Amino acid sequence: MSPSPSSSVRAAREALAARLREIRLDAGITGRELAARAGWSESKSSRIENSRTPPSDADIRAWCRVCDAENQSADLIAANRTADSMYVQWRRVQRTGLSRAHAASIPLYEETQNFRVYCSNVVPGLFQTPEYATALLSSIVAFRKTPNDVADAVAARMARSHVIREGDHRFAVLVEESVLRYRVGDPEVMAGQLGHLIAVMALPAVSLGVIPFTAQRDIWPLETFSVFDDRRVHIELLSAAVTVTEPGEVSQYVDGFSELTGIAVHGAAARSLITAAIDALK
The missing domain is CATH 1.10.260.40 (lambda repressor-like DNA-binding domains)
Incomplete structure (x- = not known):
């Protein structure tokens, strides 16, 4: 290990x-x-x-x-x-493909009330379009040389996303502006994904913040992580998935999220950054 x-x-x-x-x-x-x-x-x-x-x-x-x-x-x-x-290596989790792990996580998403999600590299899974998810998961399959069950994995990811519109859940999500600019899929896929982000922002349960390139940083860009009800944190590394449950360490991620929130923009300012990224695709 x-x-x-x-x-x-x-x-x-x-x-x-x-x-x-x-x-x-x-x-x-x-x-x-x-x-x-x-x-x-x-x-x-x-x-x-x-x-x-x-x-x-x-x-x-x-x-x-x-x-x-x-x-x-x-x-x-x-x-x-x-x-x-x-600490579980992706090659162990995904040795039979990607879909099983996605399906296994659905109960956790359904039982969680308060989500805090920070992404520095890709659009958060809950907010992905099928086309974006297909492009992203296809690249993961190619890189990790796992069995290709992308279609089933995308279906499981979309099924998991029902929590943003159903049930008693709240989502505080932060992305670096770079996430809006990284080309995952072709320009059409990216335009659809960015448009979907604007639509998701209008949901009453969702708070979406963007950390601008130009923000004066009091905290450096971190690894992608998700906090579930202040009880556990999932951290995504290149080679492995890390789960943190020790209260003191969970608290560090909650504090880090709070610091990142302080340098993010929301509402009209966030939509402006997303719109600028769409315009840059033309």
């Missing part, structure tokens, strides 16, 4: 490793004895206990068996899987 940039992942791994060490100490055996009884090298036990190597489910079962703590293995395995899900 690749190292994660998220302190939440490290904290979860370290907490699991600490629990395994406590179990060993409670059993009154040394790391060398544990390794011998489990059939491992001593270095493997040390790497697991010092959070340098994530344990497998089988490793946890063996550890608990050797320490006569098999009644704790189920909880530890669950904690291990939670930590594992905080």
Whole structure:
């Protein structure tokens, strides 16, 4: 598993490793004895206990068996899987295509009331047109060499977008002005997408802000992220998806969103920037 940039992942791994060490100490055996009884090298036990190597489910079962703590293995395995899900490589999520992951996220979107979304590279998924989504997801499939199920993935993305018009949801969305200028698809696709943004702005549940190129920045452009009800944050990296749930770290993203909101323009000023981007396509 690749190292994660998220302190939440490290904290979860370290907490699991600490629990395994406590179990060993409670059993009154040394790391060398544990390794011998489990059939491992001593270095493997040390790497697991010092959070340098994530344990497998089988490793946890063996550890608990050797320490006569098999009644704790189920909880530890669950904690291990939670930590594992905080940092997931795209190649693992998308190994069978893109549509399954899109469909799996629909319940989270339906149950979330307050969305905060910041995008520095592409139009937010909830506000994408089918044509824009097709162009974007096609490029992802080509780059990551995943099975091509773009049509199904686009359909799932559009199905997920129903929350912007149905239910009790609120959307505070910020995009960098560069998002309006990046060419995803041909000029016709981009013109349709930008026109759709103007239409979405009129929805009562939506607040759309644009951070101008010329804004005096008190905070630098960040990675794309989404905050769900101030409870969890999804961060999109080139190689992986990161999920943050530790309250202190979630709070940092909420604070970052607030800072970015302070340099964004809304309403007529935002529409003017979108219109200028449309005009630039001609």
